[in-house]
Amino acid sequence: MLYFAAILLKTWIGFVFLSCRKIVVGQPHADMMQNTKDTFILTMWHRNLLMAPKTLVSSKSYASLSSNHPDSKIGIIYARLTGATPVIGSGTGSASKRPIKNKNGAAAFRSLIRHLNNHICVWLTADIPPGPSCECGQGIIALARFSQKPIMPTAIRTQNEIIVEKAWDKFIIPKPFGKLVIAYGEPIHVPRHADDEMIETYRLKLEKNLNELHEKAESLLKG
Template sequence: MGLLKRITRSRGFRRFLAEIAAGYYRLVHATGPKIVEPADAYDRLRRLGPGVVIAMWHGEHFMMPFVNRENMDVTAMISRSGDGDFAAVLAEKLGISAIRASGGSKGAREDTARADRHDNGNTLRRGGIKGALAAISAVQEGRFVALTADVPKGRPRVASDGIMLIAKKSGRPIVPVAIATGRYIRLESTWDKSVVNLPFGRVAIVFGDPISVPADADSAATEAARKAVEDGLNRVTARAYAIAERRDG
């Protein structure tokens, strides 16, 4: 491996880039008017009681830390991949702590086997059972745990078993959330069609209705909840872009 490639793949370089990105996203957030829908969304979150799972889609998640508000204790669940290193530092610089989950296909297979034993056949296909258990504990302690519902490098905009397991074991609801800006670039060549948000545009944050996964949910009930998360995320994402792009009527 050449020197330049080693440098660009190093954690130090990723941390450097994340620090630059944090400053950039602060600029994006600061230079546009903010619209939150519904207007009492944060009051509704608090009325749900301590501990909520905040779900977002991959590719739409870089401004996730700005969901945070004063007196909220938000933690992000982030993979241990190279991209995850960048995202974890970015979240840290923007005031969000991180729970790291394992990554890679070998790790995913091992984690699936452990999840099978842990959850009587309800598999955690990606992300890491250790990370999931840490997320469950954090939610049960009353924190807001934010994570992407779809798995890294998997099928975009398909909610995973992992988020279902966290909600089911913690006994706390999932709330779909989307953040969009009126000005952005969409990277069509990336697996998740990532968005690079641009300054000087509207910033819209939209919250969906809470979705619960009962502790005794069978496979059919769990699948119905998983589909509800997908549908909820698609709705709030479409609505956030409509508001940010002034297509909201």
Template sequence: MFVYRLATYLGALILEVLWRTSRLKIVNLDRLETLLKEQGAVVPVFWHQHLLMAARFICSSKIKGMKPGFMISPSVDGQAPTMLAEMYGAHVVRGSGSYTGVRAVRGVYNAIVKEGISPTITPDGPRGPRFVMKPGAIFTAQISGKAVVPIAYAASPAKLLRTWDKFVIPFPFARLRIAIGEPYFPPKRMTEEEMEAAQKELERRLHETFKIAERALQER
């Protein structure tokens, strides 16, 4: 437990240095805030490679009406991220991206519907395949009646790690652009084929959201 706690504090220190020194601009923030005002909560999603700064953004005071939450793997790999999320005051539901666990389904439903928490999901996490949308976020939106909201960021200068997800870490004082993409409202019921089509559509929207962030980064 000491090792996890130490890793949590070190992670928070590094994250705060990167966040607080970044030259940040947010694209389409009003889109997210309007949805939160209308629906009370949403289901934010971003690729695992964007977890670092996108998660910090979700926990920031820059979003009016946001009560942050995270779906984090129930495995031992999720222990340090859970402690870090809780350090920022975020609600945590331990479960997988496929939402096969009844306990996870119940936990995330109660968080959204009863507490107004927006549970963030990395749909290709925790171990890939990279950029492949698992059905968990869509299922969460179905049972709660909320929108799935794509989020992405681009930064310069930044380092891409040699990990399965090509994890992105901005340098201190980097230019950082966070984009809010087009929300997706899934129907309450879908066939297997319709679910697969919805997953492909959200993959497309996530990629398009990243392109928006990239274009914003190119604008001086």
């Protein structure tokens, strides 16, 4: 049943993508990803998760970080159907009021590093359940620091969307037709010697860049 649902989801997203008129922002950054021989970390806000595979450049292989929560099983199957290798594990957003459980975060982090060092790019969300939404976690900054791979901020929005207001991230379900904007930001390189203060600076920089990409996409959709 979950596999069938994931196939339907992939089919729906493909239909949405094909039916929309595309606008790409930051094409030089996309071209850089396409042409580089090195790997990178592609990220977006969690609310963009369904359309995330459509931001991936076709010349690369990818691993994706998937939560080990039971509700994420369909997402793991969906990732495999889109050609990504799921890595199971996650962190915990600062909005959580429950005791932090072992989410296999350390093992997942090591696995992502291995993928990045073996010609496989990584894509993951910058904010972490249960939120706050659009608040960048430190994990992605640490991943960039230890791997010495750049972070590529991205956003993808459609003109016709259903926004799940009750979801912690105001999750987006895209609908077909109209315009679709894919926005790529400038790569962010985190120095290996970055201390806690610098890590926070880069965390805020990535957060700002992702929000600006979303604002740019929304502006183009309204224009």
